[in-house]
Amino acid sequence: MTILWYRQPNPQTFRHFPQEAIEANSHPFQFTKAVHPRRDLDTLSVYDGRHQLLSLTDYLRAGKTSAFVVIRNDSILYEYYGPGFSDTATANVFSVAKSVLAILVGVALEEGAIQSLDDRITDYLPELKKNSAFKAITVRHLLTMNSGLAFKRKGGGLLADLFSDEALYYYTDNSKQQLLTSKAASKPGTQWQYKNIDPLLLGWLLEAATHQRLALYTQTKLWQPIGAAYPASWGVDHAGGLANTASSFQTTPLDLAKVGRLFLLAEQSGKTPVVSANWLSQLTHLDQTNNSPPKGWTQTRHQYYWWLPQKEPTGDFAAEGMLGQRLYVDPTTHTIIVHFAGGGAGDYPYRKVTAFLANRPFIYPKQLIR
Numbered sequence: 001m002t003i004l005w006y007r008q009p010n011p012q013t014f015r016h017f018p019q020e021a022i023e024a025n026s027h028p029f030q031f032t033k034a035v036h037p038r039r040d041l042d043t044l045s046v047y048d049g050r051h052q053l054l055s056l057t058d059y060l061r062a063g064k065t066s067a068f069v070v071i072r073n074d075s076i077l078y079e080y081y082g083p084g085f086s087d088t089a090t091a092n093v094f095s096v097a098k099s100v101l102a103i104l105v106g107v108a109l110e111e112g113a114i115q116s117l118d119d120r121i122t123d124y125l126p127e128l129k130k131n132s133a134f135k136a137i138t139v140r141h142l143l144t145m146n147s148g149l150a151f152k153r154k155g156g157g158l159l160a161d162l163f164s165d166e167a168l169y170y171y172t173d174n175s176k177q178q179l180l181t182s183k184a185a186s187k188p189g190t191q192w193q194y195k196n197i198d199p200l201l202l203g204w205l206l207e208a209a210t211h212q213r214l215a216l217y218t219q220t221k222l223w224q225p226i227g228a229a230y231p232a233s234w235g236v237d238h239a240g241g242l243a244n245t246a247s248s249f250q251t252t253p254l255d256l257a258k259v260g261r262l263f264l265l266a267e268q269s270g271k272t273p274v275v276s277a278n279w280l281s282q283l284t285h286l287d288q289t290n291n292s293p294p295k296g297w298t299q300t301r302h303q304y305y306w307w308l309p310q311k312e313p314t315g316d317f318a319a320e321g322m323l324g325q326r327l328y329v330d331p332t333t334h335t336i337i338v339h340f341a342g343g344g345a346g347d348y349p350y351r352k353v354t355a356f357l358a359n360r361p362f363i364y365p366k367q368l369i370r
Contacts, residue, residue, distance in 0.1 A: 049346015
């Protein structure tokens with residue numbers, strides 16, 4: 001079985017499975033390199049997930065970091081690359097795929113391909129009507145992880161992890177067949193649960209609404225407009241099949257940073273080449289009906305597939321993927337941090353890095369300090 005052979009995927013496992021390419025811009029945007037790189041970040045003390053204080057370099061090594069790039073005002077201030085990796089290397093950013101999908105949903109809304117977030121998903125995917133579990137689910141329910149569909153997350157040991165729904169949907173060669181057999185666990189809109197089934201359905205819906213393959217839609221509506229320098233890709237369950245919009249998007253560090261740059265453009269000029277500043281604001285500000293719980297000392301909450309720290313909020317936010325993948329953006333300091341890793345050392349060093357570069361004080365919460 002595929003699951004037993006590959007077990008937990010790593011950022012390079014995608015190379016063994018089908019992909020659909022997203023072509024780059026022939027005239028890409030380029031970040032500049034700082035004349036004086038901030039190598040003083042190497043010795044900056046940050047906490048890891050075990051509440052141990054480490055230098056940033058040791059933290060990155062401990063988390064099997066392949067890339068850590070800090071950009072401010074379109075200038076690359078700091079770069080760290082692990083063995084065999086570089087700014088042109090490609091990796092799977094796992095659940096950051098969900099955050100990319102959320103941007104594309106906004107494009108489809110503004111172009112009228114999706115009429116409303118409150119439309120029922122069966123309006124776009126009539127094949128779901130045969131299963132009553134989908135009857136009352138709206139586009140918004142999928143975007144907020146409130147579909148109410150049953151989903152078994154990993155946890156409980158190796159065997160349980162291997163046969164979780166997460167593993168099933170990552171390795172299946174027929175996602176649609178699996179999705180069609182979904183069962184209801186709660187009433188839509190009443191219970192937040194982080195699960196891959198919702199973005200998978202939303203990716204399927206987006207293709208149906210736009211009448212385009214997701215890779216092509218991503219290419220024309222996002223990847224080329226941001227000035228991507230290298231091709232990206234969506235993992236698919238089989239050739240011509242459904243894109244894994246939950247956990248298989250492959251890109252380079254600097255091109256992912258250009259996705260984060262969209263939000264800074266929206267803050268600075270009120271417009272972007274991809275989607276309205278209003279939609280990007282909706283992705284990064286909690287709405288009044290948000291029912292996601294806080295996590296970690298940052299009290300981070302989930303909003304439309306993005307993660308928003310609520311502990312002394314500064315307006316910063318991130319796209320997050322397993323094993324330590326991050327796209328962190330702090331609009332107040334015009335800072336973007338991209339982190340690719342093969343395990344991650346835990347905790348959340350991005351706020352301290354950003355504060356240090358901006359010459360701002362930063363104090364970790366007491367529960368982290370031993």
